[in-house]
Amino acid sequence: MQRSVIDLKVYDPQDFPAYLPKLNKLYDDLFAGGKGFRAKLIRMMGANLNLTAKEELLLGQTIEFIHNASLLHDDLIDRSHLRRGKTAAWLKYTPEYAVLAGDYLLARVMVNLSGHGNIKLVQYTAEVISDLLEGEWLQDSVVGDFFVTLEQLDRIHNLKTASLFKWCIRAPFIAQERYEEELHRTLEEMGTLLGQLFQRSDDLLDYNIRNDEGKAILGDLKSGYLNSFGAFICQGKTRQEIDSIVKSKTLEEYYFAIGGKAHFDQKLAAFDEMNKSLIQMYDHHLARLQTFLKPGEEKLIDQLRPLTEILYWRRKPS
Amino acid sequence: MSQLITLSKSSPEFESYLLGTFSQDKRALPVQTLNVNSASETVTFRIVPITSLQRPEFFTVFLQTFKVKSFLLILVPLFLVLTINLADSAPLDPQTTVLATIGVLLAFVSVNLRNDYMDHMKGVDRVLEKSGSRAIQNGWVTAAQVKFYSSVLLALAILCAIPIIIALPDVIWVLGASVAVGLWAQFKKQNSFKYRIGGELALFLMFGPFLTVGYQQAMGILWDAESVALGCLWGWLVLFVVHLKNFANILPSAQAGFTNTINWLGFDKARRLLAFWWVIFVLFNLVYHGAYAGKYWGFYASVVLIFLSFSFIARLKNISSPAGSELQGVYRSGFKLFLTTIGLWVFECLWYLLQ
Structure with missing residues (x-):
């Protein structure tokens, strides 16, 4: 239905x-x-x-x-x-x-x-809500910080974005009173990876990458928030370079500030490559998940597999 | 192309993958996890052929594995004790002095390596992405090799200690106390690697008064109040850097449940602690100079340090996020104070020597 x-x-x-x-x-x-x-x-x-x-x-x-x-x-x-x-x-x-x-x-x-x-479900949900709020709080605290690193943002996104993905894939098992530790560790890692991939893909929209939704260009940057791709681009740049990058009002100005469109494309390819390793990790955990499923539940694997295509590459699975 | 493997602690292969002894031609690189509770129980490894590892030149690997930068922590107090005694024309024994210098350095590197090994085995390096030398995490060396180097260096340090103990039996008390504190800290870490307040106290004693008193005795000179005061001063400064580092890692370490003084106090009180710790150090330095060294040096050094403290205190006051780049700014600013202090002391000691 x-x-x-x-x-x-x-x-x-x-x-x-x-x-x-x-x-x-x-x-x-x-x-x-x-x-x-x-x-x-x-x-x-x-x-x-x-x-x-x-x-x-x-x-x-x-x-x-x-x-x-x-x-x-x-x-x-x-x-x-x-x-x-x-x-x-x-x-x-x-x-x-x-x-x-x-x-x-x-x-x-x-x-x-x-x-x-189900008290465990209530407890887990309360934990997720508190993670979410912590993430909101921390994200707000880095607004205006243009030197924040990708690792620091990952920690924030793990709380703010990934916590809900983790809940989506763990809660149904908890509702069924299936509490095996190993199973939940695997699901936790999978949820983290899905959350990170979703967030990073969402952050790319800001730079008009795979932006079929028509999200505002450089919206995060203009509101003083250096998102994950922005932090990736700024890695290793000097203070002066970052100062000029964050002042960009259009994508053309942005390309110019970072050293040209070719450099931007190079960085995008490196960013995608880095995220491919997260996708590889997700697939690895998916294979592990299979060992915890009961007979008749195997189809779940086939349905969870294309999520990275949808969430990161923003395309319908082939 | 690398492959992934996830092993739980109960798996019989778990230890061999962590140690790196599972294969002759491959390395198992633990993948960092953001889910801190699972860091020590289940580990996902990226299996990479050794030939495909990006390995810097030998010299860089050596410097990083043995954390040569941190030698400052041990060389400075040795230099201070040595020059103070030389300036005072104390009758030091050159043979035991050389042996003690080498022995202390070897013991320090050994403990450092052992620490990296323990952090790797316990999962600390998968939670704090900048902890340790990262040599094991990068696949340059295996944990088993690090443990082996640590044991060899410790054996060499003991070999250096034996003739000193024979020549100067009183040294054994300080050495015994240091070993007892070191073993206690290691034991605490082994049982509950999340508890670190005890470790801070151990660091203070071992880098501070135990080191300066022990080294002075190993030079064949009786320990005195000055060596204790100098040790306390240095130990206090070392803990300042430790607190700074813990402050820079406040979010991941608090999430992982590590209990150190900084996490225990929380972000706001920790900022005050850092400022307080530094102010106490400046005062302590002034008092030390008043009691044991040139008062004019105490005055000038204090003026310089107070002047430089303003930007550090301002950074501490303005920092608003436990997750952003300002943390590194505070760390760098505090570390500059630490280096400046060392620079001033070295200059001062050379001045005394040339008098």
């Missing part, structure tokens, strides 16, 4: 009480237009691991609630005016409402999950 993100909005009738119309309107705006990639990932896991429809809905809804709560807070922190092509919630409904709406989503996550009764 196909389900859109907006369908995931409600798990329990109590989720969004009718006596809070503004809150409902805000959520309708927020959820509509989302791709629901994480919920789709849950559905894929659930279908192969034989989760019940109720469990699948709970997990799908949980991840979308957490993700959307982070977007509400993120837009306010970044002062982003647009979210999914529409006015951001903090601008449309006031910052106070945006904060409350984000907090409310996180609270509903805990209410719904604790109602399900």
